[in-house]
Amino acid sequence: MEEGLNQLREKGATEEDIKFAMKDLGTKRATKYGWPNTYVFTKAMGEMLLWHMKGEMPLSVIRPTMITSTYKEPFPGWIEGARTIDGLSVVYGKGKLRFFLANPEGVIDMMPADMVVNAMIVALVAQANQANHIIYHLGSSISNPIKYHSLPEYGYRYFKANPWIDLNGKPVKVCRVTILASMAGFRRFMFLRYQLPLKEDSSCHEVGDLYKPYVFLDAVFDNMNTEKLLSAAREGEVEMDLFYFDPKSIDWEYYLLNVHLPGIAKYVMK
Template sequence: MELGSALQFLDNKSILVTGAAGFLAKIFVEKILRVQPNVKKLYLLLRATDHKSAMHRLHSEIIGKDLFRVLKEKCGKNFGSFISEKITLVPGDISHEDLGIKDSNLVQEILNEVDVVVNLAATTNFDERYDVSLGLNTFGAQFVADFAKKCVKLKVLVHVSTAYVSGERTGLILENPYSMGETLNGVSGLDINVEKEIIEQKLNELRVEGASDKEITRAMKDLGIQRARFYGWPNTYVFTKAMGEMLVGEFKGSLPIVIVRPTIITSTFKQPFPGWAEGVRTIDSLAIGYAKGKLSFFLGDMDSVVDLIPADMVVNAMIVAMIAHASNQPSETIYQVGSSMRNPVKYCDLQDFGYRYFSKKPWINKDGKPVIVGRIRVMDSMASFHRYIALRYLLPLKGLEFANTAFCHFFQGVYCNLTRKINFVTRMVDIYRPYLFFGGIFDDINTEKLRMAAKSSLEENDMFYFDPKCIDWNDYFMNIHIPGIVKYIFK
């Protein structure tokens, strides 16, 4: 696998990026513009009704972010004109055919000009409405593949999925594709079109019953979890992403396809600068809850490996894979991008990093007082977790509720604070339970081959680093990641 020069490959190329306002997509766009200003065009597909609203999203959600400060410094006063020259906004929606692009001239331009399609559009909410998640993560993936097949100059389609399409598998999890209708628990009968019909039938029933928007949303969320668990997946997100992979594989035709499966994505390791983060991501929601005093007990196996990978490494792997598979040869290659094989970190390490950091630099609450943190008490089973909650919190809460009523709501503040703490922890456990005892290690033999190819034949190997072995997790968490989420995410 000879890679040559990444910058030469990107020179004068046109790339369509879907989901362009997403976390990874922004980092991808910034990287391309910063390292190869001679890229011809980036077509950024944004969910928007028209060009004006797409332009607003570009400025408020993408180039207006601190992520772009290095590029702004590099361009100086020419930043605005550079962006105007290199970026074409595409209002659309991948859950529709032709990606929901209404401008027929723009559609034709993209089909004639695009060399690479990168699909980053997704909803990552674990308990998203099933209709929304199926539309974006599943059928959206098919619509992107269908669109890519019509691009006359296309060299490769990069589809970004998640390593957790594996569900709750244990042991070594291989970089294998999903066949159509495959399930995790062996239950037969998974038909993606039938899943769509089930949704439509349920929505019709709810409308006939006169259900409110809130009731419909709740029913759609419940349906997604129910259907996911019926076939062996823990939540709607990973279920619909797995079905998306199935459709991409089924309808790829003669396309060269790369499927990238990142694990838990964290803040940037090096570029454009260390520690940039956005949105409350998986482990960060726990860190925020802990720092703010909402998390004093939790559930999980402290010796289990948590597979983390910085966002810039994922983007670099995407770019190198894109270069490696840019051809006219039909193919489908899967790259699992994570750290559990090469440089594992355990949950107990994360707990220790959080305790040490917030003990030295406590969060200052809205009253101007530092929040004192302690070691989290961690239960090793659901039974012990529920028993602990009942004895430590639910019984005192009942007594407090009675006292609060008897003493004219004198204890209202304490009562509400305790209730919020219980609700927060139980919600976190419900959402993340499958990953708190995760027993899988993600094989990355394809990714390692890609790393070796980059090391031996990519001229700019240092610019497109994605080897997790180089990460000192203690240094990364204490000096990069936690300071980053405190700066960009804590509110």
């Protein structure tokens, strides 16, 4: 990293050029070790560091999947900023998204933020007097899966009934999203529809490459430890109405149409 920075500065690179060069270097470093980007790479590094330095201290690791807006607390639909799939919801609601790269039958793994917090609190209590080390996967892909092809339909239904009002005070019309099931199809679509060159360096292609490791992930996450934690909490007479974190309780259609997308519209879209 220092060598790269020195070379850029010797060449008189601007701060903007340095920022993009460092991002590119970080991505290459991550992919070298098997991670698609620096975000997940540094999360893995942090976890490895904890395992290496834990000594005799019992360690609990919580691995949530995609965290979405709150299910109930502090109130339904609260969210701060647009991340991962939520950024696409914002762009779609503003009428700027007409296609999306994904495996339509792929499972998207989501957990509301308050469920993640509740699981962390219960895990903290469960492990307080234990000597063992444990990893909890917090996700919905096994117990209550939802597939990518459902998301555009829910988005269309919500924003058609509740259109975003633009700066001119006019409601924005949305259309149904086309799901493209391969990178080749994605690039071909971009060429035919928008006359963008079939090159890797187009910004749209970069977005496709960014999401590719996730939208084509043919996997679900083992949540056996979390299921055991749920059972132990119920047997220990934990107030599950207060410390709820069972993804099986989520009605995805109701949550997305009445909680999550309204939360996106209220707290994120400007």
